[in-house]
Amino acid sequence: MPAGFISYQTKNGIRYARFCIARYKDGKKFNEETSLGRVIDEEKGVFKNRERGVFTFSAEKGYGPAPDEVVNGSQGKGKCRDVLDFGDSFFLYTFLAGTPYWDVLGNVMQGTDRDTFLALLGYYILGGGARCHAKTWWEGNYASVLFPNARLDGPRISEFLRAMGDEKTQRRFFERYIKAVLSGPGIHGILIDSEGLPNSIDMEVTQLSNHDGDINVETRLIYICERNTGLPLYFRYISGNIIDFSTLATTVEELEKAGLCTDFAILDAGYYCDDNIRLLYEKDIAFVTRLKQNRILYKELVAEHLSSLQSPEHLVAFNKRFLFIKKAPCKLQGQDAFAYICKDPVMGMLETRNRVPAALADGASQQEVFEKIQKAGVFVIISSEDMKPDEILPLYYTRQQIEQVFDISKNYAEILPLRVHSEETFRGHLFVTFVAAIACHLMQKLFNGKGINQIEALRELRNQKCKTYDKVVIPMEPRKKMNDVYKISKIQCPVRVPVDN
Numbered sequence: 001m002p003a004g005f006i007s008y009q010t011k012n013g014i015r016y017a018r019f020c021i022a023r024y025k026d027g028k029k030f031n032e033e034t035s036l037g038r039v040i041d042e043e044k045g046v047f048k049n050r051e052r053g054v055f056t057f058s059a060e061k062g063y064g065p066a067p068d069e070v071v072n073g074s075q076g077k078g079k080c081r082d083v084l085d086f087g088d089s090f091f092l093y094t095f096l097a098g099t100p101y102w103d104v105l106g107n108v109m110q111g112t113d114r115d116t117f118l119a120l121l122g123y124y125i126l127g128g129g130a131r132c133h134a135k136t137w138w139e140g141n142y143a144s145v146l147f148p149n150a151r152l153d154g155p156r157i158s159e160f161l162r163a164m165g166d167e168k169t170q171r172r173f174f175e176r177y178i179k180a181v182l183s184g185p186g187i188h189g190i191l192i193d194s195e196g197l198p199n200s201i202d203m204e205v206t207q208l209s210n211h212d213g214d215i216n217v218e219t220r221l222i223y224i225c226e227r228n229t230g231l232p233l234y235f236r237y238i239s240g241n242i243i244d245f246s247t248l249a250t251t252v253e254e255l256e257k258a259g260l261c262t263d264f265a266i267l268d269a270g271y272y273c274d275d276n277i278r279l280l281y282e283k284d285i286a287f288v289t290r291l292k293q294n295r296i297l298y299k300e301l302v303a304e305h306l307s308s309l310q311s312p313e314h315l316v317a318f319n320k321r322f323l324f325i326k327k328a329p330c331k332l333q334g335q336d337a338f339a340y341i342c343k344d345p346v347m348g349m350l351e352t353r354n355r356v357p358a359a360l361a362d363g364a365s366q367q368e369v370f371e372k373i374q375k376a377g378v379f380v381i382i383s384s385e386d387m388k389p390d391e392i393l394p395l396y397y398t399r400q401q402i403e404q405v406f407d408i409s410k411n412y413a414e415i416l417p418l419r420v421h422s423e424e425t426f427r428g429h430l431f432v433t434f435v436a437a438i439a440c441h442l443m444q445k446l447f448n449g450k451g452i453n454q455i456e457a458l459r460e461l462r463n464q465k466c467k468t469y470d471k472v473v474i475p476m477e478p479r480k481k482m483n484d485v486y487k488i489s490k491i492q493c494p495v496r497v498p499v500d501n
Helices: 068-078 087-097 112-127 131-139 154-164 167-181 244-257 274-282 296-309 345-361 366-375 389-411 423-447 454-462 480-489
Strands: 005-011 014-025 028-041 046-049 053-058 062-065 082-085 189-198 207-211 214-226 232-239 264-267 286-291 315-318 321-332 335-343 378-383 465-468 472-475
Touching: 005 028, 082 087, 087 112, 087 423, 087 454, 087 480, 112 131, 112 154, 112 423, 112 454, 131 154, 154 167, 154 423, 167 232, 167 423, 189 232, 189 244, 189 389, 214 244, 214 389, 232 244, 232 423, 244 274, 264 389, 274 286, 286 296, 286 389, 296 321, 296 335, 296 366, 296 378, 315 389, 321 345, 321 389, 335 389, 345 366, 378 389, 389 423, 423 454, 423 480, 454 480
Parallel strands: 189 264, 264 286
Antiparallel strands: 005 014, 014 028, 028 046, 046 053, 053 062, 082 465, 189 214, 207 214, 214 232, 286 378, 315 321, 321 335, 335 378, 465 472
């Protein structure tokens, strides 16, 4: 055979090959090309096209028969066993395997329990709904090929969640996971916030809660996220009737035991109190938080600086609008700190529209109405750090990342409604939800700004089916939208997937 070479290219997620021979005509060089079709096994030189079927080819030996195991695998001995949903689970687990955290996430459990955990994780993200339907989802999904030893019938899942709630198992996971997230250099700040989980489960931690006037019977879930990446780092849960500010000391202690000694904390206003400020200074943790309007310090700062706040030198651009921000030194527990008195004119107009009519209806005087208008849109941020006024808001509002994580947990990771009957099972459910939130957060970052979101991508990919044979899985050709998702993630959809029975 004349000397030549094999050229490969990928179109719409499918790998193709051509055999090229250099020719000359009228003194000009050109390549004479012969299509080899789709690539079945590039390493073994196995290809498939309509003319020859499955065959081998090399530049040295030319055409040859395909190995028996490839023929049997490709054709499945002529018998298709099942047609399964393929694209969503193939994408999910391939994507996670390409992250720096897969060594931790993929090895939370070992043996059969590993299959059960990863399959259940897929159900939380891809399936959803009552866990009694998890086995039905698994049987119709490619996840049953990836994790054939998973045990997803109802009673087994409850037993498994109780095992996942084991303190030693979770400690071992958090030590490895936190180390993986914080392996890079630099300052590692944390975001702390809590969310209510309404439920009527007979648990000691289910109690009547009054959180900022919102009354529920619930358990409080505390999430800690890494500031730079927004990744969930840790979780703990508390009784519904425990106030946020009383949880910070225990949370910091648990984080230290898990291997996280933080440098910087961004806290919700509910965590501000004298004891917590003292704790942060003692632990040498820099911090940023917002003052509630009922705090004495808030009232003193506003009274002193409000009249001089709206001036040109205090004008700061933020998020496509302008605010007034004035920095002023202050004292917190005898320590030097800085207050940033802010006024948002847009929020001020909205608050004025809502509050002034009510004040007039209550018989407020003109002076009282004037003061309400002046204070509308005003808020105060305090920090242990001396920063420029135009730096404080971008830093403080990174805490929106933790609010997004709570949204992910509720909308994508099946944290609610709670379908458990004991605290042990509840704890295991929160753990699986936490890992699902990590996966969803990573996928959201992947699709951000790409014109498609996580839900759209996974639903589109679910429509890509596959046929299963004795030794191989053959995915159907992906459509354009599916290929767009694969292209964004730089994942190549395979022509065939060998299976070890």
